[in-house]
Amino acid sequence: xxxxxxxxxxxxxxxxxxxxxxxxxxxxxxxxxxxxxxxxxxxxxxxxxxxxxxxxxxxxxxxxxxxxxxxxxxxxxxxxxxxxxxxxxxxxxxxxxxxxxxxxxxxxxxxxxxxxxxxxxxxxxxxxxxxxxxxxxxxxxxxxxxxxxxxxxxxxxxxxxxxxxxxxxxxxxxxxxxxxxxxxxxxxxxxxxxxxxxxxxxxxxxxxxxxxxxxxxxxxxxxxxxxxxxxxxxxxxxxxxxxxxxxxxxxxxxxxxxxx
Numbered sequence: 221x222x223x224x225x226x227x228x229x230x231x232x233x234x235x236x237x238x239x240x241x242x243x244x245x246x247x248x249x250x251x252x253x254x255x256x257x258x259x260x261x262x263x264x265x266x267x268x269x270x271x272x273x274x275x276x277x278x279x280x281x282x283x284x285x286x287x288x289x290x291x292x293x294x295x296x297x298x299x300x301x302x303x304x305x306x307x308x309x310x311x312x313x314x315x316x317x318x319x320x321x322x323x324x325x326x327x328x329x330x331x332x333x334x335x336x337x338x339x340x341x342x343x344x345x346x347x348x349x350x351x352x353x354x355x356x357x358x359x360x361x362x363x364x365x366x367x368x369x370x371x372x373x374x375x376x377x378x379x380x381x382x383x384x385x386x387x388x389x390x391x392x393x394x395x396x397x398x399x400x401x402x403x404x405x406x407x408x409x410x411x412x413x414x415x416x417x418x419x420x421x422x423x424x425x426x427x428x429x430x431x432x433x434x435x436x437x438x439x440x441x442x443x444x445x446x447x448x449x450x451x452x453x454x455x456x457x458x459x460x461x462x463x464x465x466x467x468x469x470x471x472x473x474x475x476x477x478x479x480x
Contacts, residue, residue: 347395
């Protein structure tokens with residue numbers, strides 16, 4: 221009997237403790253709302269690619285594309301300004317991946333590959349190129365926000381990204397390499413023959429760009445969003461010159477969020 225009494229008491233104490241904690245959280249949220257602060261947790265995925273703009277003449281045709289699965293998790297603090305609180309500032313922290321796989325037919329494409337003996341061969345490639353790109357980032361967007369209506373919010377501004385891991389690799393096949401220059405010695409790869417390449421160590425660790433998007437409040441706390449992230453600097457380091465044109469990450473982030 222005493223055990224049952226003690227068990228009931230512990231259950232009651234636990235319920236009271238949870239109610240007090242919930243009450244404290246509610247008070248904090250109410251106080252934040254008074255000061256024009258709003259908090260949001262978001263989850264979604266990135267769809268897009270890393271591409272030169274415009275496509276250079278060396279890339280004659282895109283023969284295949286796969287966006288892969290790229291997840292993003294983000295936490296935002298929104299500070300609303302003015303009496304009507306229609307304008308605001310968003311500061312976010314996002315953990316995300318960006319990636320893709322492509323197949324392209326090229327001509328005189330600057331390339332450095334590994335030969336059958338592991339030796340490096342550098343020159344101009346004519347033929348098929350398969351590329352895999354995948355990278356993880358910590359990104360910090362700083363955005364201006366405007367309430368188009370009570371349910372619709374627009375946002376735009378810059379972001380910075382710090383790369384935590386990266387892979388840019390692939391292989392060439394069904395073509396030939398002119399060593400050192402477009403009229404150099406021809407090295408053929410035909411049939412099932414292929415040669416790998418890997419530029420992962422040449423990826424830049426710091427990226428920046430601009431972001432613009434729209435958020436729709438579907439329910440009281442549930443939001444649906446779409447944000448376009450457009451990188452403005454090359455994904456490769458400044459001294460990397462094997463690929464002769466800049467490549468920019470351009471991705472659309474689609475997902476949902478919970479606002480407090």
